[in-house]
Amino acid sequence: MLPIKKKVVYKCNNCGFEAIKWSGKCPNCDKWNTLEESIVEAKKSSSAKNSQIIRRPVQRLADIQSSKSDRIVTDIGEFNRVMxxxxxxxxxxxxTAKPGAGKSTLLLQVAQDVASKGLKVLYASGEESESQIKNRADRILGELNTNIWVVSDTSMDNVLASIREVDADLIIVDSIQTFTLDEHLPSRAGSPTQTMECANELLRIAKDSVRPRAVLLVGQMNKNEEIAGLRALEHLVDAVLIIDGENGEELRGITASKNRFGSTGETSFFSMTEDGMKPIENPSEYFMTQREGNTEVSGSALTVVREGTRPIIVEIESLVAVSFTPYPSRISENLKREHLSTLISILEQRGGIDFFNKNVVVKTTGGLKLKEHSANLAIIMSIVSSAKDRGIPSDTLFIADIGLTGELKRVPSLEARLKEADRMGYKRAFVPRKALQKQIHFENLKVIQLNTLGEVIDAVFK
Structure with a gap:
């Protein structure tokens, strides 16, 4: 028989408060020298109890029947994509996201959509009162569905009771770091113990084979832009969604950094408005300026990037201006300064254009951050266009990386990028020579394969 585990606590003889360590003054009643040592039996965790009660049978992997997981498909297409x-x-x-990025807003919209399909939703908040949630819902949702229940409490025990009372199909917890389980007190909310145990209780609720439920958690983000708490929390859940966007900016990108039921790295886009998060259904139109006809504007170049599994056409804008300081500026909101400086150095050495007394500013239309090197040729060509004050035809794209030698380098998924350009009606695309493994017929697009940056500049500006 296993020995009974015991632990030492310090109990106040004045108010009965229990502390895990001794101190001269009781934290609860502020009386001095009232904490007395006592030994109590340690409580068994609910997970230990469950492990004794429920034992799932061992099965051969070959004998298990595989099936696609049942899904709740919402009317929010961009949310379905990232999920x-x-x-x-x-x-x-x-x-997870930085404060103000729209986590609670998005999940409230998801709650409304799921509830409209006849499913029951429980929204549990440890940060906002019921009236605060109601005010935000009135602002962004309008007429509220009666299948949404709200509980404002920091006790996970009460939330679990509410789940059983409502018999909810979807549970939203905002945020997991604000809840506590009574059996793990006096550990505070947000501590590794409380956070993991609360998440484990919700995991058991979700994975119940008799009554499965979907759970969406909000996770607070620390100053390193990671989920606060133990890394084990990310391993515990099935999917991790990260909302990226700056306060005051409209664009919000949601990336699945982990997804057991979908593509890891998939990205969707939303526009933050006063009426909530609006899906951007056609990003290729959002991330470029709509101009009439074949208008040529100096400093503008187009490329095709991949966000998740989706190719997106993006406009890159540059401004080259004379500097009146000894150290010209290199400014960009959408790519790292070191990256921009490297591209300018390549352009100076391999393109024959001097920038020793020029400021260079680069940005993308719509505020999309450039994460891959397929946009490098377009960045350089937008800078060349501004430096020469000559526009590039708006039906032309550039899809290539640039080596330090000035040679064009191939990029992954080039065929998919070119098909998107052809679908959007573009006429020319500059790519590296021998980048396409096979001959492809395009309805509108002419693919021009060149070797070096110099050849591209000559072909565009003659």
Whole structure:
């Protein structure tokens, strides 16, 4: 028989408060020298109890029947995309972002959409009162569905009771770091113990084979832009969604850094408005300036980037101006300064254009951050266009990386990028020579394969 585990606590003889360590003054009643040592039996965790009660049978892997997970498909297409096709009914997902990025707003919109399909939703908040949630819902949702229940409490025990009372199909917890389980007190909310144990209780709720439920958690983000707490929390859940966007800016990108039921790295886009998060259904139109006809504007160049599995056409704008200081500026909101400086150095050495007394500013239309090197040729060509004050035809794209030698380098998924350009009606695309493995017929697009940066500059500006 296993020995009974015991632990030492310090109990105040004045108010009965229990502390895990001794101190001269009781933290609860402020009386001095009232904490007395006592030994109590340690409580068994609920996970230990469950492990004794429930034992799932061992099965051969070959004998298990595989099936696609049942999903709740919402009417928010961009949310379905990043989730892999919808919310899996027996899954647990964590959504994280910096304060003010729109986590609670998005999940409230998801709650309304799921409730409109006849499913029950419980929204549990440890940060906002019921009236605060109601005010935000009135502002962004309008007429509220009666299938949404709200509980404002920091006790996970009360939330679990509310889940059983409502018999909710979807549970939203905002945020997991604000809740506590009574059996793990006096550990404070947000501590590794409380956060992991609360998440484990919700995991058991979600994975119940008799009554599966979907769980969406909000996870607070620390100053390193990671989920606050133990890394084990990310391993526990099925999917991790990260909302990227600066306060005051409209664009919000949601990336799945982990997804057991979809593509890891998939990205969707939303526009933050006063009426909530609006999906950007056609990003290729959002990330470029709509101009009439074949207008040529100096400093503008187009490329095709991949965000997740989707190719997107992006406009890159540059401004080259004379500097009146000894150290010219290199400014960009959408790529690292070191990256921009490297491209300018390549252009100076291999393109024959001097920038020793020029300021260079680069940005993207719509504020999209450039994460891959397929945009390098377009960045350089937009700078050349501004430096020469000559526009590039708006039906032309550039899809290539640039080596330090000035040679064009191939990029992954080039065929998919070119098909998107052809679908959008573009006429010319500059790519590296021998980048296409096979001959492809395009309806509108002419693919021009060149070797070096100099050849591209000559072909465009003659």
């Amino acid at each position: 892999g096709g919808g919310i899996v009914r027996d899954s647990i997902t964590i959504v």
